[in-house]
Amino acid sequence: MQTQLIIILSVTVALTFVVALVSIGLVIHKAVNAQEIRRRQRLYTHYSEKFAEVLLVDLPPIPSNARTSAIFKQYENLLVPIKKELESLPPVEARLHREMLRGVLVDFARDLSGDAIDRLIYCFYSLDFVSEQIELLKHKHWWVRAQAARDLGLLRTRRALAALTAALEDPHQDVRDQARQAIVSLAGVESLRTILRLTRRMSMWTALELSISVQQYGEETVPYLVEGLDLPDQSVVLFCIEMLAVIGFVSAVDPLRRLAKTYPSITVRAKAIEAMGRLGDQRSEDLLVSFIRDPNPALRLKALEALGRIGAPAALPALIPRLEHGTLQEQIAAARAIAATGPAGMDELHRVAAAGTKRQRAVCLHVIEERG
């Protein structure tokens, strides 16, 4: 009995102690942290001002035949006061300053273009961030690696290309994603080939991030995307189809026709059909019309939707019977496709809206209202 009491008593005391300690610790932490945040804020302001000047101050014009080193010398002069300031700090302070400095540079890199970015990249090299960040690509924590990859990409440091390519095979998804982004932004459109080859099971999020860079390059990416259509990984194929549709380049129609006809996976075929609709090229019409009678309902629906986007008057005779069959979704898609063919299609819809079955009338009224 006695021992039990002692045990429980000591547990009680220990618990009280822990709770009290944690609470006090938390409050202190919060107060210190608030101060720390204010200090960081101040430093950030300080360096944003400094760098706004470094990036924008007018430099004396130099002759166009001068070497690039002359330009760099000018930039270096701008950095002298900042470097001096950093050197005069004790190491712990200097680390914080450098961290904030890097934050400012990265933030600027995200939002700026034009000449200012050249100066920014120079600063990044000159302040010795590049080798530091490349080193961090091998850090044991994945989030540090990912952050380093992102920063290197935003600051377009070409020297990091090899290290970033290696990071494409990092065990952690986030690091791979950031490395992919970085490579596209610093090595340009040619890097797309490597990236597509090395990517497996691309998630929609990855696709989304990559699509932003791809869209920036526009039509230049088309050959690589077409090449990507033959890659073994289905998610990459889907991504390439999607991007071809977004970029909207007509030479993509033929490979898409081939995919829509022969690819083993229904998902990919459906996507290809959808993409043809978005490209809106006349050459795909005949194929789309043949698909509206396909035994697979998913493909039928996609084909009807695609025709609705293109607006193909020639398809009207084939479309009218589709109002009578299939699921409600298909009927609505068919009605939309009919409406898209032009005045003749609209007349047809009005006719069915007056004379068809109850469901057909509802479908037609629905679509007529949509068209306004």
Add this chain to the structure above:
Amino acid sequence: MIAKKCPKINALILTPFFRFLIIVQWRRSQTMNNIILTAEDQQHIRKLIEYKLTNCGYVVVAVEDGVQALEKARELLPALIMLDVMMPQMTGFEVLAALKADERTRSIPVLLVTAQSKEEEVLKGLEMGAEDYITKPFSPNELAARVRKVLLRKGGT
């Protein structure tokens, strides 16, 4: 020149009070209004715009959210307002709508700064009465050129 030789005067010019005096001065002489109001929640960009446009000879008033922007716009009646679309509390679009609804601020040209290169957003902004837009990432020189252009166009009509 004076400012270069005497650092003290330079510091004086930079004090908010002095800046306020300058602004008051300009408000009195409405003929030479070159105040630009810029609303931007990201600090580094705010500093950059401030620096760039001050260098170009404008008087820049920078605020960090939409509510302040609206307040300052009504108070200062600037020559041009730059609005970031994505801001806390009030988005650029909401500020724009409020500006266009107010008799006094309706004629002030507005330049939208948007992170979205999405056509729809830009169209929405222009439809709501924005004079021009600029998308991030942007080049500071281009920004200055657009500001100049908008102000010229306004002066011309």
Add this chain to the structure above:
Amino acid sequence: MFEWIINSYLLFVVLYFVGVNVSYTVMMTLSLREILKYMHHNSFSDYRQTVQSELAVGVSVLAPAYNEEATVVESVRSLLKLNYGLFEVIVINDGSKDRTLQRLIDEFGLFQSNQIYAPEIPSKRVRGIYRSRVASYKNLVIVDKENGGKADALNVGINVAQYELVCVIDADSILEEDALQKVVKPFLEDHRVVAAGGIVRIANGCEVKNGRVVRVGLSTHLLPLFQVVEYFRAFLSGRMAWLNMNALLIISGAFGLFRRQAVIDVGGYRTDTVGEDMEIVVRMHRTFRERRRPYRVIFVPDPVCWTEAPESIRILQRQRNRWHRGLMDVMRFHGKMLFNPRYGAIGTTSMPYYLLIELLGPVFEFIGYIATIMLFVRGTANLDMAILFFVVSLLYGVMFSVGGVLLEEISFRRYPNPKHLVLLLFIGVLENFGYRQLTAWWRIRAFFDYARGQRGWGKMQRKGFRAGA
């Protein structure tokens, strides 16, 4: 003999108590890991660009409304301001008896549309679908239907929704502008995700302007403060831990996101329970495990939904009573999953947890109090032991309350002022003296109401789903 029974019951209570606290401790540790992982994972995502992309998936936001004429217009305005690329707002007027529908029609220039209502989940009759003539409201849909309760209204919303994801919220929830972006992300990262819940925070004491929380603060009333600490515990330390085991059973009805097709696959919300938000998630687990379909249910600790907490004892009691009856329903419908290894961690861990700790916890606690009192009455109690036990259990309670505050403090820090933290810590201690026992008592009373209510289900159902909020 009597003594022996009571003593062995008390021994059981002690063991139970140890078990509960061990599981809480494990959960807090798991949560901590999970939250840190989440924060690192999202520290470098650029939401700004990605959600505006053409590839982003659309979201239909479903807001059921029943007799909300005072607030409905402002709620809808705030929803239309969400910062997301492709979304629509569907307000379901669940046969309101006031002028809710008329207010919406007047405010947004609505007309009755010819849009087809093709239900994939059976529901009460839909009287009409309204859309706006104004271009900037083109993503607003109002559905007018016969009264059928919240679950039925949501089913109608799911039928009308045209996008791949549906976001379910309460009519009085205030979503932060970027909440959608954050909660959509897991759906894009992993195609197996079928449902995701977001964190719900208490808005009492915050400054709300134009349907947005502009300044975070704490209420000056005691009752909402208790709930703030309670919500931290439930969301940050509870749900994050279940996420770690892929055994999350609850997605709050105030803010959840679902893959529309998954909801249809499991047959939509059940209309014969007051715990429809938990029930549908459990049913998803059950259905998909039985069909051997890979799926994930996710909790995202960051996107914030603010909700007004009850400030009066009476309403709070009704809310807790309803939650507990909901939990009983779930256990009754899905009792088969309990301790059944076929359902993985759900069957072996989280269902038993909800049965033994959440559902029956108050009962054990209460009987424990009675047993102790009886021993005292008969004069055979060990006074020292009883007091010590009581103190230890209080201290454990304090520890976990403080732990919840701790998790908030190391992760998202929505409360800016150190004063708030001191207050919350104090509340975390205070909560264990009275408030906790009070809620336990309410939950016990729910058992009696449940037993009585069983006979009159229909009557209870029609009381209106917003009674507690």
